[in-house]
Amino acid sequence: MTTLPQWPHGKRMAVVVSVDFFDTHAILTQEPRMAGREKSLSVWQYGARRGVDRLLQVFEEFKLAASWFVPGRVAIEHRALVQRIHAAGHEIGNATFACEDFERLSLAHQHDSLCSAQAALRDATGVAPVGFRAPFGNWSPGFTQHLREAGIEWSSSWRGDDRPYFHPPSGTSTTPLVEVPLHYELEDDPYFTFNLFPPVPVGQPRIASYREVLANWRQDFAGFHRFGLCLPLRIHPEILGTAGRIDLLRELLTTMRAHDDVWVATGREVAQWWRSQHDGNEPGHPVDVLAPLQQASQLS
Amino acid sequence: MQLRQSLWPEGKRSCVALAFDVDGPTGNAMLDGSIWRNPAFFTLGSYGPWRAVGYLLDLLAEYRVPTTFFVPGWVLETWPAQIKAIVDRGHDIGYHGYQHEAFWQLTRARQQDVMARSLALFHKHLGLTPTGFRTPSGDWGDDTIEVLLDAGVTWSSSMRGDDRPYFIEHAASGRNLVEIPGRWELDDYASLAYQRHPDFPAGLDRIAPYDTTLDNWRREFDGSHRDGLCMTTLFHPKVSGKPGRILLLERLLQHMREADGVWFATCGEVAQWWRTVHPPAGAMA
Numbered sequence: 001m002t003t004l005p006q007w008p009h010g011k012r013m014a015v016v017v018s019v020d021f022f023d024t025h026a027i028l029t030q031e032p033r034m035a036g037r038e039k040s041l042s043v044w045q046y047g048a049r050r051g052v053d054r055l056l057q058v059f060e061e062f063k064l065a066a067s068w069f070v071p072g073r074v075a076i077e078h079r080a081l082v083q084r085i086h087a088a089g090h091e092i093g094n095a096t097f098a099c100e101d102f103e104r105l106s107l108a109h110q111h112d113s114l115c116s117a118q119a120a121l122r123d124a125t126g127v128a129p130v131g132f133r134a135p136f137g138n139w140s141p142g143f144t145q146h147l148r149e150a151g152i153e154w155s156s157s158w159r160g161d162d163r164p165y166f167h168p169p170s171g172t173s174t175t176p177l178v179e180v181p182l183h184y185e186l187e188d189d190p191y192f193t194f195n196l197f198p199p200v201p202v203g204q205p206r207i208a209s210y211r212e213v214l215a216n217w218r219q220d221f222a223g224f225h226r227f228g229l230c231l232p233l234r235i236h237p238e239i240l241g242t243a244g245r246i247d248l249l250r251e252l253l254t255t256m257r258a259h260d261d262v263w264v265a266t267g268r269e270v271a272q273w274w275r276s277q278h279d280g281n282e283p284g285h286p287v288d289v290l291a292p293l294q295q296a297s298q299l300s
Numbered sequence: 301m302q303l304r305q306s307l308w309p310e311g312k313r314s315c316v317a318l319a320f321d322v323d324g325p326t327g328n329a330m331l332d333g334s335i336w337r338n339p340a341f342f343t344l345g346s347y348g349p350w351r352a353v354g355y356l357l358d359l360l361a362e363y364r365v366p367t368t369f370f371v372p373g374w375v376l377e378t379w380p381a382q383i384k385a386i387v388d389r390g391h392d393i394g395y396h397g398y399q400h401e402a403f404w405q406l407t408r409a410r411q412q413d414v415m416a417r418s419l420a421l422f423h424k425h426l427g428l429t430p431t432g433f434r435t436p437s438g439d440w441g442d443d444t445i446e447v448l449l450d451a452g453v454t455w456s457s458s459m460r461g462d463d464r465p466y467f468i469e470h471a472a473s474g475r476n477l478v479e480i481p482g483r484w485e486l487d488d489y490a491s492l493a494y495q496r497h498p499d500f501p502a503g504l505d506r507i508a509p510y511d512t513t514l515d516n517w518r519r520e521f522d523g524s525h526r527d528g529l530c531m532t533t534l535f536h537p538k539v540s541g542k543p544g545r546i547l548l549l550e551r552l553l554q555h556m557r558e559a560d561g562v563w564f565a566t567c568g569e570v571a572q573w574w575r576t577v578h579p580p581a582g583a584m585a
Contacts, residue, residue, distance in 0.1 A: 184507070
């Protein structure tokens with residue numbers, strides 16, 4: 001009864017590897033008590049120091065192009081590193097200016113953050129990003145139109161499906177924004193992020209077992225492969241780009257590459273493919289259910 | 301402790317009443333309106349009815365397991381085709397609030413409203429009157445049992461305190477409900493659910509390993525089967541109906557299908573059996 005998506009060249013499924021190169025900005029938004037705490041912040045600074053290079057090395061080994069989400073400030077503060085990521089053939093997407101939580105920002109400020117980041121990233125790489133990730137997942141109604149006007153073609157911020165979908169058309173834009181939806185179980189942060197104090201995660205859970213996480217990811221991959229879906233892997237240089245964990249990525253990619261019917265692509269490529277194949281969402285898609293209800297709640 | 305005599309039809313050894321709560325995005329964030337500013341969370345919850353239910357129905361057909369789905373009215377009116385497919389494929393549907401209201405915090409009148417509103421939607425979209433109820437968020441109020449009985453509900457799967465059905469009496473009217481209790485060990489929230497903002501688990505504990513989760517669930521079945529009991533589940537399509545976890549459920553169903561003498565039944569069938577064969581002491585059979 002379930003209709004399964006088609007992928008290019010007769011491939012069975014798609015994999016998008018995305019990297020959040022947020023440095024300290026997302027954690028400072030998430031946990032303001034982090035400010036000024038050098039030891040704690042250095043956990044997140046490890047990404048720029050070592051993790052990015054380690055991820056780049058693995059991507060080169062696997063001849064894989066990833067989609068990196070970079071806030072504008074990181075493009076300014078780590079300009080040479082961002083240029084190297086770009087030169088290695090990866091896609092660079094916009095991750096707001098300083099990983100602001102858009103739920104606490106007015107639409108106008110969300111727009112400013114988007115545009116400042118777009119300018120900073122274009123300045124660093126010479127190319128304006130077409131991908132976008134809201135680090136905390138949300139934005140206000142109306143922001144989708146700003147994204148399209150800024151030249152953004154795809155986002156990977158929301159959830160609710162296991163294949164791409166279209167955000168409702170907005171404004172004068174004729175081609176809607178494509179979403180490559182996320183799944184927490186395919187992110188490294190829920191399993192591994194840790195800081196003693198301020199506590200991250202808030203309840204101080206143990207760090208998960210590496211081999212069990214790899215086993216979970218392999219099973220998630222097997223499920224996405226069986227159903228022919230789009231698997232979004234979301235990783236961080238400071239979390240998975242460490243000496244002890246980088247082999248989890250290698251082993252997972254080895255598992256994926258053992259199949260010759262897996263299309264590993266950037267978000268941009270997947271969004272382009274989806275656009276070429278589909279005119280709209282299946283009726284009743286959550287994103288289409290949501291829009292009028294958001295409007296109604298604003299009026300009431 | 302193993303029972304000497306089978307409690308189940310045809311001398312079957314134990315009973316499995318597999319059940320899912322199709323909450324979708326309903327719950328506190330919808331009730332307080334914050335979900336309309338939280339599209340990441342709205343879409344996370346929507347995955348269950350929108351996508352996962354379809355995968356689950358295929359799996360349940362393959363293993364021929366009649367199952368009970370508890371569906372809030374809001375989910376039914378939002379995705380009627382997906383919910384109708386549950387009925388069309390032979391499964392049972394029970395009440396689960398309109399937007400997953402916590403019944404123990406509602407006045408009697410509000411509880412009655414929620415039941416009436418849900419019933420109207422079940423009539424409109426499915427042409428049926430549910431007989432069973434699972435209380436959203438687990439607890440109910442002192443007056444809930446009477447509200448349920450007045451709404452025509454004959455059984456519930458809301459409690460945790462036993463491993464086989466029992467009767468919940470409404471002393472004032474002499475009426476009763478059959479209760480089919482679940483256990484937290486068989487709630488996929490306790491092992492696999494994860495979300496941020498609102499955070500679950502509250503302390504953002506890690507997602508459990510799938511292998512050890514499966515081992516726990518198998519052991520729960522093994523014990524229930526050995527002792528001849530009734531096992532139900534509090535699974536959620538948005539949690540354990542995701543692509544990687546469907547494989548986990550598949551292995552659990554395989555394991556249960558390999559056992560001899562399991563009565564796979566809907567909660568409604570279990571309740572009816574219990575009322576007929578194991579009536580409360582002093583009641584007319």
